[in-house]
Amino acid sequence: MNDNLVAERPTFVTHLECSLTGERYEADRLHGLSRAGRPLLVRYDLAAAGAALSRDALTGRETDLWRWRELLPVRHTANVVSLGEVETPLIPIPRAGGGRVLVKDEGRLPTGSFKARGLVMAVAMARELGVTRIAMPTNGNAGAALAAYATRAGIETIVLCPDDTPEVNVREIAMQGARVWRVNGLIDDCGAIVGQGAAEGRWFDFSTLKEPYRIEGKKTMGLELAAQLGWRLPKAIFYPTGGGTGLIGMWKAFDELEKLGWIGAERPRMYAVQAAGCAPIVRAFEAGEEHAARWEDAATVAAGIRVPRAVGDFLILRAVRESGGKALVVGDPAILRAVDDCARQDGLLLCPEGGATLAAYRQALRDGEVDEDEEVVLFNCATGLKYPMPEAPNALDRHKPIDFDAL
Amino acid sequence: MNDNLVAERPTFVTHLECSLTGERYEADRLHGLSRAGRPLLVRYDLAAAGAALSRDALTGRETDLWRWRELLPVRHTANVVSLGEVETPLIPIPRAGGGRVLVKDEGRLPTGSFKARGLVMAVAMARELGVTRIAMPTNGNAGAALAAYATRAGIETIVLCPDDTPEVNVREIAMQGARVWRVNGLIDDCGAIVGQGAAEGRWFDFSTLKEPYRIEGKKTMGLELAAQLGWRLPKAIFYPTGGGTGLIGMWKAFDELEKLGWIGAERPRMYAVQAAGCAPIVRAFEAGEEHAARWEDAATVAAGIRVPRAVGDFLILRAVRESGGKALVVGDPAILRAVDDCARQDGLLLCPEGGATLAAYRQALRDGEVDEDEEVVLFNCATGLKYPMPEAPNALDRHKPIDFDAL
Incomplete structure (x- = not known):
């Protein structure tokens, strides 16, 4: 059926390295954070990969996430796990106020969010490395993706979430066998419990960036974007930033694509979007700092980016600065207005985090930060269907005469 | 970007004909039902299409729904409307009890259901034919798809739904500008009001099969399935049957593919699946009748197939019989158990209508109606995330000592 899932294809992984110190770690071993307490990054022999694999060969494959096998860490085909990781569409929203605004609709992935990208990879690697029990803190969507893939792979899963996590997320996590x-x-409080259990050897810790493979899954957003746009990149990317794995992952992907000789040196300006009620990266960006202090009393309607402290803070800030982008903050009212406008005007229902990127784009347009004619990609990280929507109270009694003029 | 949406490509449409009498109608005109009160079917010059277009040419295109342009009725590229109609994945569910059971996960389409296929086509044709106001009865998902596409196309929309339509559907319809x-x-009561307004010239009637183009959109399920399986078809298809447009559409697609010389004469056995609380097609099938009488007091947890009377009843029954398949009935408890099992065992969350197809498959397996080693496709017609899920009440107080053994 889909060759990407069943064909034997080599990975060109060589080793892992500490994102802070560059210290080298062996591939094909179970790793958490580096000895310096920082995320590990997976490295590949890109010269060899580029010799073995061409853009044309890739174009001939099915377009799902597993088409990038050579640039992903899974070594044995039998460990590939899948629930149908389709290439997510780029949808123009012509009424967004700017020129060429494309929404990358990540809600089309399994469990309805981009979390599937990271978790499908992390679970496949957990299977490859013999993990049998996983625990993870989540604001909702990551837990849903973990539950689905771990169930699929026959791995036991414990998920901890803040008590105000959207009801739909908690229920789907349970339904899917976790x-x-x-x-x-908050999520870091959940993370502390997960960390304690991991220290006691009760389970493997799947927190954002505390295992090295979610970022490899997320980087496929960047690979896919390049392939979809004919091996060029947009002028700017607006990314809703909680843990920031996707932003870090895309930045890594662009670097790998350049080393493969598949794209040039040009990069999009990366805009990390946060909510006014939880904006640690924005605060650090504006203060010119390398790390971001914890945000106290975090609160926003966009639960997915309510992350008070990101372990990859310095990687996010570095990518944003290198790209010539910015960390931007938007308020909850602007987020909700953006969601409403996009649905009502362009027929596309965003999640609140996706709405945040549209709100930030509009603001950037007003501020002259982006030009009207620049091609821009907004990440809608989950299906809008998972989130509360306003009531629609109109009713009609069919046993009475219908006032057609009022319909 | 996606050539399918912007390239000039000819449609090979020639005319329409009455599905009952064969009477011929002109293409490129606004039509409702035929003079005999039956659905109209769109006909193509398949010899010319086959000469102009090869399977290989198709394989080189993006895989979304609009890659089938030559076999679809839209004449002018400018009328193509799109929200990212991705090819939906085929997901194996190895723990379903049989051999090779694939779920075609239609929840990945815009607005989260297969209704997007029919409505994207009907709205594009409405735009092409100058329609400015549409009304439609719906059990939920079709209304959501109509709202999104009509908004996109700048067409005014009125949607009527039963008062117990799932809340998420009613709200998304309103959010998306209808x-x-x-x-x-019930839905046919809503349809009566829509019909009355249409008769008064207030709007165009978009009821299932009352306009000729939804079926053309739905037939892409059959085209896609053939392409995905390497131009062969599965042994059996289990399809949740309300109005039955998709089943009729797939049957039409297989016929067109054979005339194009792209597949042979072999067909899957088509199983029309209905719920015990609303099974007019099953009743007619078992009685050997050509038409299905209205089902009184229709009630089922699978709201999408709660259709007491289908205007295309004879087309559904004809396809099922010609294929050597059957109309099958499953109870609500079996439906809910199938949804639960599939999520808990295979990590895939089905909608109740999708659950009905799994329940019917299991029953058919027990009854010897399908063999264990037969390749079978089940249609999950919408994302499971739109439907109620059981509560998950576990809570943990982080201010107290954690009992890790209990997690």
């Missing part, structure tokens, strides 16, 4: 617990705290 | 009304009745 054990899920609501915790009276 | 005017939506709850009616104290």
